[in-house]
Amino acid sequence: LAKTTQPISMDSYEGQEVNITCSHNNIATNDYITWYQQFPSQGPRFIIQGYKTKVTNEVASLFIPADRKSSTLSLPRVSLSDTAVYYCLVGVGGSYIPTFGRGTSLIVHP
Amino acid sequence: EAGVAQSPRYKIIEKRQSVAFWCNPISGHATLYWYQQILGQGPKLLIQFQNNGVVDDSQLPKDRFSAERLKGVDSTLKIQPAKLEDSAVYLCASSRGGTNEKLFFGSGTQLSVL
Numbered sequence: 493l494a495k496t497t498q499p500i501s502m503d504s505y506e507g508q509e510v511n512i513t514c515s516h517n518n519i520a521t522n523d524y525i526t527w528y529q530q531f532p533s534q535g536p537r538f539i540i541q542g543y544k545t546k547v548t549n550e551v552a553s554l555f556i557p558a559d560r561k562s563s564t565l566s567l568p569r570v571s572l573s574d575t576a577v578y579y580c581l582v583g584v585g586g587s588y589i590p591t592f593g594r595g596t597s598l599i600v601h602p
Numbered sequence: 603e604a605g606v607a608q609s610p611r612y613k614i615i616e617k618r619q620s621v622a623f624w625c626n627p628i629s630g631h632a633t634l635y636w637y638q639q640i641l642g643q644g645p646k647l648l649i650q651f652q653n654n655g656v657v658d659d660s661q662l663p664k665d666r667f668s669a670e671r672l673k674g675v676d677s678t679l680k681i682q683p684a685k686l687e688d689s690a691v692y693l694c695a696s697s698r699g700g701t702n703e704k705l706f707f708g709s710g711t712q713l714s715v716l
Binding site for chain 2: 538589594
């Protein structure tokens with residue numbers, strides 16, 4: 493099971509781009525990378541998933557280098573409502589056991 | 603599409619009492635998960651069901667926690683007897699169960715053990 497490492501916390505200001513990097517040095521060939529967002533008093537919510545290169549949706553972009561040992565979640569022009577904890581998970585379905593670490597607490601300041 | 607339903611939303615009990623949580627996953631989702639989230643920590647998987655079979659329960663304290671998903675749909679998680687350290691949010695999630703399927707979470711049950 494690939495272990496992930498993320499910064500514990502990050503601070504930003506409204507309108508800035510935020511990049512959160514996750515390290516997963518022992519990622520397996522079939523593993524996908526998935527990011528979740530959690531607001532206080534709510535369960536985590538899926539943001540984005542990718543396997544390699546770049547994935548973009550209406551919420552975020554996910555950058556994955558060729559060696560896939562890390563990934564970067566990019567949030568463009570954050571607002572106060574992006575203040576949340578962001579989790580990086582690595583694995584595949586089937587026998588995959590979704591394991592959450594402590595995540596990255598992002599605080600966006602006015 | 604209706605989301606994952608959990609009840610109750612909040613529960614306060616005294617130590618050594620018992621408590622039960624209920625979860626109704628999204629219709630058609632084969633996989634159901636129960637997580638425990640202590641304040642300031644990430645969710646910790648307690649048990650994972652595939653239909654009505656257990657995939658993983660390695661972190662479930664089986665001397666006091668039990669869970670069932672008898673008909674492969676809704677599920678209950680029980681704690682008996684509760685300890686102070688069981689105070690946490692209990693999250694239920696479901697997924698279609700296929701490869702790389704994303705998890706959908708309920709709002710959780712916040713348990714306080716006094």
